[in-house]
Amino acid sequence: MIGVSAAHALMRDGHEVTVFDREGIAAGASQGNAGAFAFSDIIPLATPGILRQAPKWLFDPLGPLAIRPGYALQILPWLIRFARASMPDRYAAARDAQAALMRFSSDALNHLLVAIRGTALIRREGQLQLYDTPGQLRASQPGWDERAAAGIRFETLTSHAAIAEIQPGISERFTNAVFTPDWINVTDPRAWVEFIAEDMMRHGVAYRREAVARLAPQGAGVRLETGAGAENFDRVVLAAGAQSGALLAPLGLRLPLETERGYNTTLPAGAFDLRTHVSFSSHGFVVSRIGDGVRVGGAVELGGLRLAPNMKRADALLAKAKSFLPGLDTTGGKRWMGFRPSMPDSLPVIGAAPGHPNLILAFGHGHLGLTQSAGTAEIVADLVAGRGTAIDLAPYRAGRFIRGRA
Numbered sequence: 001m002i003g004v005s006a007a008h009a010l011m012r013d014g015h016e017v018t019v020f021d022r023e024g025i026a027a028g029a030s031q032g033n034a035g036a037f038a039f040s041d042i043i044p045l046a047t048p049g050i051l052r053q054a055p056k057w058l059f060d061p062l063g064p065l066a067i068r069p070g071y072a073l074q075i076l077p078w079l080i081r082f083a084r085a086s087m088p089d090r091y092a093a094a095r096d097a098q099a100a101l102m103r104f105s106s107d108a109l110n111h112l113l114v115a116i117r118g119t120a121l122i123r124r125e126g127q128l129q130l131y132d133t134p135g136q137l138r139a140s141q142p143g144w145d146e147r148a149a150a151g152i153r154f155e156t157l158t159s160h161a162a163i164a165e166i167q168p169g170i171s172e173r174f175t176n177a178v179f180t181p182d183w184i185n186v187t188d189p190r191a192w193v194e195f196i197a198e199d200m201m202r203h204g205v206a207y208r209r210e211a212v213a214r215l216a217p218q219g220a221g222v223r224l225e226t227g228a229g230a231e232n233f234d235r236v237v238l239a240a241g242a243q244s245g246a247l248l249a250p251l252g253l254r255l256p257l258e259t260e261r262g263y264n265t266t267l268p269a270g271a272f273d274l275r276t277h278v279s280f281s282s283h284g285f286v287v288s289r290i291g292d293g294v295r296v297g298g299a300v301e302l303g304g305l306r307l308a309p310n311m312k313r314a315d316a317l318l319a320k321a322k323s324f325l326p327g328l329d330t331t332g333g334k335r336w337m338g339f340r341p342s343m344p345d346s347l348p349v350i351g352a353a354p355g356h357p358n359l360i361l362a363f364g365h366g367h368l369g370l371t372q373s374a375g376t377a378e379i380v381a382d383l384v385a386g387r388g389t390a391i392d393l394a395p396y397r398a399g400r401f402i403r404g405r406a
């Protein structure tokens, strides 16, 4: 998503561009996500109260947050940074940076939609965020106040009837919700990436299905090595999602890029008459319309890139969804696990690699890679062109996590 969007923006700027992907277009996390342009999600995961809440979630092995036992030690340094990011002053700075990137990305999406003539792939149906109890809704109020201060529109609903008017078929136990009308979804995230990719290739971008083995900045460019040989490029944009760290480590750049693994099940057409994107916030999953079907998924599993998926997580989310949406037909689903590329402060890395001005980094978008893809792509194009950027890039620089580079 990030790489293809960046390539499209660079192509629009008149550059000669080659995309390398070891698996194919939309092979990674971008193919199976929930399909939301979640522009109202400006609150970083590392909120000031998270350290009190998280241990409760960890008690349920199939709950919204889990750490795989085999990965507990490896993830520790990232968790310490996550804890630091939840301190009030750092949290507030990250929230403001997230809000700035959201506004920029929303405008950039409009530019992209015009460029690719892509409005048929977009649904403007808003999002319904449900709370289990009035107390939960009240507890979420500070976050909504912060969104209001950032200019985000929403409506608070406090009766089942008001919820059912927007989305019929939700269990009557839900009487509290917030509706964000400006939320946008793609009809299908894989189809969205493929559509942009086809457009960029029609306009001359070269696409090569090859794994990049090594990046070596040298002189005025970057040497890129694949199994087929080595080539020099004026600039390289590294947008390999959760796998980006492997190409940076040989350059001595060790960033706290981890993966928050997410699970879902995509149900076929007719599974449920879904009219908006539905989020069950305290249960850590969402239900969204994908094509004519329905996708149920979310949750966070900290388990690195190598451990096998635990598809019981997808099943647990589906069972919960069935109890919240009693009419949901759960048969015929396809399960999936994807690697969210995540930094401890929920902000992506966008900018030149420290010490290597011709290597541009664009990864680490966590839960928001689709949402921030068009914005990231425009920033990458500005950096490559040497133009000033519309937003201050300091919060997204790689050096924020490298001692001596801040």
Ligand SMILES: Cc1cc2nc3c(=O)[nH]c(=O)nc-3n(C[C@H](O)[C@H](O)[C@H](O)COP(=O)(O)OP(=O)(O)OC[C@H]3O[C@@H](n4cnc5c(N)ncnc54)[C@H](O)[C@@H]3O)c2cc1C
Binding pocket: 001, 002, 003, 020, 021, 022, 023, 024, 025, 026, 027, 028, 029, 030, 031, 032, 033, 034, 035, 036, 037, 038, 210, 211, 212, 213, 239, 240, 241, 242, 243, 244, 247, 261, 262, 263, 264, 297, 298, 337, 338, 339, 340, 341, 362, 363, 364, 365, 366, 367, 368, 369, 370, 371, 372
């Ligand atoms: C369950 C779930 C739901 C989500 N829902 C949403 C949502 O609704 N909205 C949203 O905004 N975000 C959502 N996300 C997050 C979003 O999917 C990611 O942030 C986004 O897909 C990251 O995009 P990317 O291009 O950085 O990485 P990826 O999509 O993972 O792409 C990385 C690419 O790099 C390639 N690659 C890796 N290493 C190499 C190499 N050495 N050489 C060549 N190619 C290489 C891979 O093959 C891959 O194609 C969700 C994620 C999950 C898991």
